[in-house]
Amino acid sequence: MSRIYALANQKGGVGKTTTAINVAACLAEGGARVLLVDFDPQANATTGLGHRPSRARSTYQLLHGATFEEITVATCVPNLDLAPAHPDLAAAAVELPGREDRERVLGRALAEVGEQYPYVIVDCPPSLGMLTLNALAAANRLIVPVQCEYYALEGLTQLLESVEIIRARVNPQLALTGLLLTMHDGRTRLAADVAREVRAHFGPKVFESVIPRSVRLAEAPSHGVPITSFDPDSAGAEAYYKLALEVVERG
Numbered sequence: 001m002s003r004i005y006a007l008a009n010q011k012g013g014v015g016k017t018t019t020a021i022n023v024a025a026c027l028a029e030g031g032a033r034v035l036l037v038d039f040d041p042q043a044n045a046t047t048g049l050g051h052r053p054s055r056a057r058s059t060y061q062l063l064h065g066a067t068f069e070e071i072t073v074a075t076c077v078p079n080l081d082l083a084p085a086h087p088d089l090a091a092a093a094v095e096l097p098g099r100e101d102r103e104r105v106l107g108r109a110l111a112e113v114g115e116q117y118p119y120v121i122v123d124c125p126p127s128l129g130m131l132t133l134n135a136l137a138a139a140n141r142l143i144v145p146v147q148c149e150y151y152a153l154e155g156l157t158q159l160l161e162s163v164e165i166i167r168a169r170v171n172p173q174l175a176l177t178g179l180l181l182t183m184h185d186g187r188t189r190l191a192a193d194v195a196r197e198v199r200a201h202f203g204p205k206v207f208e209s210v211i212p213r214s215v216r217l218a219e220a221p222s223h224g225v226p227i228t229s230f231d232p233d234s235a236g237a238e239a240y241y242k243l244a245l246e247v248v249e250r251g
C-alpha cells in the first residue's frame with residue numbers, strides 16, 4: 001500500500017510546504033515515484049516547484065469528478081509528480097460541508113491512483129477545515145512541522161485531538177509518523193528551549209532530524225526548485241536528506 005503522508009498544522013508558516021516539497025524531492029531522488037498533492041488554495045507547493053496555478057489542472061477539480069491522472073504534472077525532479085493547486089480550491093470551504101461525501105473526496109481520488117506512487121505527500125492549508133480534514137481522512141501517516149518559536153506548542157493539543165477524532169470516526173489507519181522541529185536557529189537560546197520542550201512533551205514522536213533556519217531554504221521556492229536542486233550541499237538540503245531517511249525508516 002502507498003504511504004500517504006499528510007503534512008498538517010493549523011498554525012501558519014511553520015514549514016509545512018517547505019517540508020512537503022523537500023521531503024518529496026529527497027524521496028524522489030532516492031528512486032521512488034512520489035506524488036506531491038497541493039491541497040492548499042495558497043498553492044505554495046505548486047509555485048515552489050515552478051508551476052503557475054491553472055484552473056484546468058488543479059486539485060479543486062477533484063471536487064468535481066476529475067481524476068489525479070487528469071490534473072497531475074511532471075516536475076523538474078525526475079520521479080516527482082505534482083497535483084497542483086489553484087486559489088479556486090478555497091471554495092471547498094463552502095462547497096464541501098453540504099456534501100454527504102465531504103471528508104472522502106481526496107481519499108476516493110487517491111484510491112483510483114492505486115499503487116503507482118509508493119509515496120504520496122499532501123500539503124495542507126493552515127487550518128483544521130474541510131481540506132485538512134480530507135487530507136487526514138485520506139492519509140495513513142501524519143507529519144506535523146513545529147516551528148522553533150515561542151508559541152510552538154500552541155494548537156498542537158487541538159491538532160492531535162482532532163487526529164484522535166478522525167481516527168475514531170473516519171480513518172483508523174491514520175498514524176502520527178512524527179513531529180518535525182523546523183526553522184531552528186542554533187544561535188538562539190529560544191530555539192534550544194523550544195526544541196527541548198517539544199521533546200519533553202512528545203519524546204520519540206519527535207524526529208531526530210531538525211531543520212535549521214536557512215536563507216537558502218527560503219530562497220529555493222522563488223527559483224521553482226527544491227533545495228536539493230538549488231543548493232544540494234547546503235545545511236538545509238542535508239537536513240532534509242536526513243529527514244527523508246528517517247521518514248523511510250519509520251515505516
Ligand SMILES: Nc1ncnc2c1ncn2[C@@H]1O[C@H](COP(=O)(O)OP(=O)(O)OP(=O)(O)O)[C@@H](O)[C@H]1O
Binds near residue numbers: 017211221
Ligand atoms: N528552515 C527554514 N529556514 C528559513 N526559512 C524557512 C524555513 N522553512 C520555511 N521557511 C520560510 O518560512 C515561510 C513559511 O514556510 P512554509 O511556507 O513552508 O510554511 P507553511 O506552514 O507551509 O505555511 P502556510 O501555513 O502558510 O501554508 C516561507 O517563506 C518559507 O520559505
Ligand SMILES: [Mg+2]
Binds near residue numbers: 016018040044125
Ligand atoms: Mg504552506
